[in-house]
Amino acid sequence: MSAAIHLAGANLHYAAVAYVERSLKALLASAVRRAPRPAVRDVHALRDVTLEIGPGERVGLMGRNGAGKTTLLRAIAGLYPLSSGSLEVSGAVRGLFELALGFEPDATGRENILYRGLLLGLTPAQARAIEPDVVAFADLGEFIDYPLRTYSAGMLVRLAFAITTSVGGEVLLIDEVIGAGDAAFMAKARKRIDDVIARAEILVLSSHDFASLQRLCIRGIVLHHGRVVYDGAIDSAIDEYRRLNGLV
Amino acid sequence: MDYLRKIWQARYFWTHLALSDLRTRWRRSFLGALWSLIQPLAMTALLTLVFARIFKTDMLRYAPYIFSGMITWDFVAATVSSGSLAFVQADAYIKQTRHPLAIYTLRTALTNLCVFAFASVGLVIWVLSAMPGNFGWSWLSALLIYPLLLTTGWTIATCLAFFATRFRDIPHALGLLLQALWFVSPVYFEADVFHKAGLAALVDYNPIYHLLQIVRAPLLSGQWPTLTNLLFALAVPAVFGLLAWGLGRALERRVIFYL
Numbered sequence: 144m145s146a147a148i149h150l151a152g153a154n155l156h157y158a159a160v161a162y163v164e165r166s167l168k169a170l171l172a173s174a175v176r177r178a179p180r181p182a183v184r185d186v187h188a189l190r191d192v193t194l195e196i197g198p199g200e201r202v203g204l205m206g207r208n209g210a211g212k213t214t215l216l217r218a219i220a221g222l223y224p225l226s227s228g229s230l231e232v233s234g235a236v237r238g239l240f241e242l243a244l245g246f247e248p249d250a251t252g253r254e255n256i257l258y259r260g261l262l263l264g265l266t267p268a269q270a271r272a273i274e275p276d277v278v279a280f281a282d283l284g285e286f287i288d289y290p291l292r293t294y295s296a297g298m299l300v301r302l303a304f305a306i307t308t309s310v311g312g313e314v315l316l317i318d319e320v321i322g323a324g325d326a327a328f329m330a331k332a333r334k335r336i337d338d339v340i341a342r343a344e345i346l347v348l349s350s351h352d353f354a355s356l357q358r359l360c361i362r363g364i365v366l367h368h369g370r371v372v373y374d375g376a377i378d379s380a381i382d383e384y385r386r387l388n389g390l391v
Numbered sequence: 392m393d394y395l396r397k398i399w400q401a402r403y404f405w406t407h408l409a410l411s412d413l414r415t416r417w418r419r420s421f422l423g424a425l426w427s428l429i430q431p432l433a434m435t436a437l438l439t440l441v442f443a444r445i446f447k448t449d450m451l452r453y454a455p456y457i458f459s460g461m462i463t464w465d466f467v468a469a470t471v472s473s474g475s476l477a478f479v480q481a482d483a484y485i486k487q488t489r490h491p492l493a494i495y496t497l498r499t500a501l502t503n504l505c506v507f508a509f510a511s512v513g514l515v516i517w518v519l520s521a522m523p524g525n526f527g528w529s530w531l532s533a534l535l536i537y538p539l540l541l542t543t544g545w546t547i548a549t550c551l552a553f554f555a556t557r558f559r560d561i562p563h564a565l566g567l568l569l570q571a572l573w574f575v576s577p578v579y580f581e582a583d584v585f586h587k588a589g590l591a592a593l594v595d596y597n598p599i600y601h602l603l604q605i606v607r608a609p610l611l612s613g614q615w616p617t618l619t620n621l622l623f624a625l626a627v628p629a630v631f632g633l634l635a636w637g638l639g640r641a642l643e644r645r646v647i648f649y650l
Contacts, residue, residue, distance in 0.1 A: 158648045221489045224644040240487050247411060249418075258411075261404045262488060 145198040146234030146313035146345045148219055153228035155189035155218055155369075188214040190369040192228070196347070199340050203360030203377050204349035205384045210366040212349040216240070216316045219347065234313025234344070237263065239303060241318075252287040252294070252302055253278070259303070263310045273309040280331065281305040301328055308335050315339055317348045333358055353381050394639070397491045405494040409501040416502075427506045428513045431461045438579060446584065452611075453581075455518055459606050460578040462514065466507040466540055467599075468569050474499040474548025475555040475562055482650040492643055493549050493635070500544040507540065511606075518610050525613035532616055533609045539602060539624050546631035553638045556649045576600060598623045 188211050196202055204212045217223050218230065220238045246255050256277050260270030278287050281301045286294065294302070308315065315336075336346055336359055350356050356363065356377060363380025365373035365387065373383040384390075398405075417423040435458040442457070443450040474496045478485065481495040518525060555561035576599040577585060585594045594600045601623035608616040 158645065217486070222486065222647055238487060241483070258407060261407045262484065264401065264404070264488075266403055 147198060147232070148194065148196040148314065148345065148347075149229070149231040150192050150194040150219075151229045153189055153192040153218065153230055154187070154226050155214060155223060156226045157186040157188055188369050189218065189225075192369075192371055194364070194371065194374070196345055198345065200362055201336065201340055201346040201360045202348070203356040203363045203380065204347060204366065205351075205356070205363060205380060206349075206366035207388060211369040212366055213240070213318055214369075215366065216318050216347060216349055219314070220316055232314060235311070236314045236316060237307050237310060237312035238316045239307045239318065240316075246291050246299070246303075248292040249290055251290055252281070252283060255291055255302070256306055259306045260310065263307070265310060273306070277302070277305045277309050280309070280335065282331075297325055297328070304332060304335075308339060312344075313342075314345045315347070317346070319349055319351070329355060329358065356381065394491055394493070394636075398494055398497070401490045401494050404490065405498045405501070408495075408498040409505070412498065412502040413505055416506075424509060427509050431458060431465065431510055432513065435461060442579065446581070448581070451521060455514065455521065455611060456581065456607065457579050458517070459514055459610065460603060462507055462510040463536070463540070463603055463606065464573060464578045464599075465510075466503050467544060468573075469506075470500050470503045470544030471547050471551065472562060472565050472569065473503075474544065475551035475565060477548060478552045478556045478646055479559075479650065485647055485650060492552075492646060493545075493639065496548040496552050497545050499548055500541055503544065504537065504541050508537065511536075514606075514610065522611070525610060527609075527613055529609040529613060529615045531609075533606050535616075535621075535624075536602075536605050539605060539628070542628035542632070543602070543624075546628045546635050549635040550631055550638055553635075553642050553646065556646055572599065577603070598627045602627070 192215065204215065206212050214223065216238065217240070218225060219232060220236050220240075221230075221232070222238075247258055250258065253274065256274050257267065257270045260273065261267070265273070281287070281298075281304075283294075283298055283301065286298060291299070304317075307317075339346060346359070348356065348359055360377045363373070363375065363377035363384075364371055365380055365384045367387060372387065373380050375383075413424075417426070420426060422429065435454055438457050438461075439450055439454040442448075443453050446453075473480075477495040477499050478492060481498075484490070484495070485492065551561060551565070555565075575593050576597055577594055578599065582594045582600065585591060601620040604620040605616050605624055608614045608620065
């Protein structure tokens, strides 16, 4: 099966009630309050997004904070429900959104390979099967048998990236985190992503780091206030992003 | 059905979560798992001393009654109150992968069931040595308590978790409600006390009483639980299971906005 992502006219609203009226007290208070409170409207996080991403594509996602990068990735992963429009994803989705997640700080790196593997839906046998590969790729030396609390951010990235890319799956979504890796790691990550793409899979990477975007991606998408404002080659996408934000 | 299948597919993940909860609970304490036994035992000793005097009953017979009530009630209270926050607690996982939400309440129920199972072994040993005459085939029926407790705790916790994620007052209100429920149920007080006081309805129509009878009838009197006991004990998970299913259909996808 070849991987693909189709988004057509996708809109996504964050329910504003989630940020106010958290408690019954607030709910009751609003019933008796005479002066209306400043209305909090639903956050319109994605506006009419239409995208086609086909097998073997590697896409870089750019935009300022709050432009909708993370929301778009999480919507593709099926975590956030769309308020309108359609989303079809073929292929198993693997997301790398937040680093410390699914990790247990008191367990060793090796144990955490098992835990995160289980989180991603592997059986214990499968998780043990990917272990040598992950250990080799993460290249943490003796630290692999140390508790995770002793790891630096860069080491966490290496471990998390190694696990997520070893698990397999056709659509790889990576949010920001990759920037914490050092240069040697970036070179390895690039090779790894080449392998992933060679299997006709998809990479969508969101980042503020133009250098890693240029190294890893071919196509670039610029988001601005929840809209896709540019979609094309990565270099021109970076130029467009710079122009849009007055960085030139 | 598809939902249940997905829960089954994620089984390695939630069993791992439950086990790691148990490890955290017992880590770095010298007696470790034994605390799950010592705590209710000590409490039972205390309550027996007082209640046996007040109600003028035989201490040796009354103590296992209190103990059986205590460990079962502890399971229900712990599962319901911490289960209501299961989604909030698992927000990191929910924001990262798409597993059925019910696995997070299942994790809470499973963790507490292990604690209960451990304490229940203590109960069995106690009853075997104190009242060996009760031993018989009827004891097989007591095994039903494990699946019954698991499904009861799981379904109630799932229903509550949907609300508690939005209204963070629920856990506080729940403490009050649980105390009230405990007070009107024959958890520590004997059913006869309620009957004599003309409060028979609090026993006869109380699912908590019937659930407790699944353990108490065989272990403490050597009898089979009645069909009524079983039907009441099954009705609770059935009702809450349906409710949880309905709530899940309406709210499951939106929970992530409230985390």
